[in-house]
Amino acid sequence: MSLSAFGVSGIVSGALRRFGPLLALVLMCAALSLLSEHFLTLENLLNVFRQSSVNALLALGQLTVIVTAGIDLSVGSLLGLCTVLAAMALKAGAPPGAAIFLALAAGASLGALNGVLYTKLRLPHPFIPTLGMMNVARGLALVLTGGFPISELPAGFRLWGAGALFGVPMPVVVVLVFCVLFHLFLTRTVPGRDLYAIGGNRQAALLCGVPVDRRLILAYALSGLMAGAGAVLLAGRMNSGFPLAGVGAELDSIAAVIIGGASFFGGVGTVLGTLVGALIMGVLRNGLNLLDVSAYWQTVVIGAVIVAAVWVDVVRQRAAQRSS
Secondary structure (H helix, E strand, O other), rough: OOOOHHHHHHHHHHHHHHHHHHHHHHHHHHHHHHHHOOOOOOEEEEEHHHHHHHHHHHHHHHHEEEEEOOOOOHHHHHHHHHHHHHHHHHHHOOOOOHHHHHHHHHHHHHHHHHHHHHHHOOOOOOOHHHHHHHHHHHHHHHHHHHOOEEEEEOOOHHHHHHHEOEEEEHHHHHHHHHHHHHHHHHOHHHHHHHHHHHHHHHHHHHOOOOHHHHHHHHHHHHHHHHHHHHHHHHHHHHHHEEEOOOOOOHHHHHHHHHHOOOOOOOOOHHHHHHHHHHHHHHHHHHHHOHHHHHHHHHHHHHHHHHHHHHHHHHHHHHHHHHHH
């Protein structure tokens, strides 16, 4: 094959990685608008954005981990634990601001602990500490509540999950703010670019002077922070701290990142792609509900989408290796 052919192939591959998720989202919306007259209504679209907001926040945190070739299986359990901690603080008389700070601090601290366990104990893969944290956090949430939700939260706190700002749902505003912050962090700061370097070649990054352990701890702390932020939105929307909140949310967040064009092999991924991936997951669930697809079959479809996304990532990686 000629060099020009390799060049064209690389351009096409790059374009598909950057714009493929967005094209898939547009095609999915077009198909659902034809299949259901209720899909393109303003009320339904706002509902999609609102329901996708928690997964979008978790996916932003997951992105910082996946670009380092890692994974965080604990975000769903951290989400549940942080909803419980925030609700308990509110019931104890704490103001909404203090409860929000507690949720964010708890998520970030436990996320950082994931990073410390992974780096300082020299564990072979982050799967191990995050899987352990997944069970620890869920167990703590159940122990603290006895398995019962903590309901009737103050209106000032519920605003973040169920309120609106100039007609825009507050969860959408929060997600957009975090998207801008994470984009700037990953593309305009040294620590953010270091995360990509670690995912591209960890040993090379170490030889270039990148403080790999500190950067990895930062990545997992950010993932936990986003679990805390998602907990604030979810608890506000549900008007409760629920110990079983977020069950399976780690898989949705991983799927959103991979569908959005990131790679399990590390070094690749964007905030915009991740946001699109979260919207694809939200649109898919919403569309299946509008089409009266059984909840059991919805689980099957979501699982198939996750497998397909990972398979596409593997195919892209193999194609990149062949072209290089």
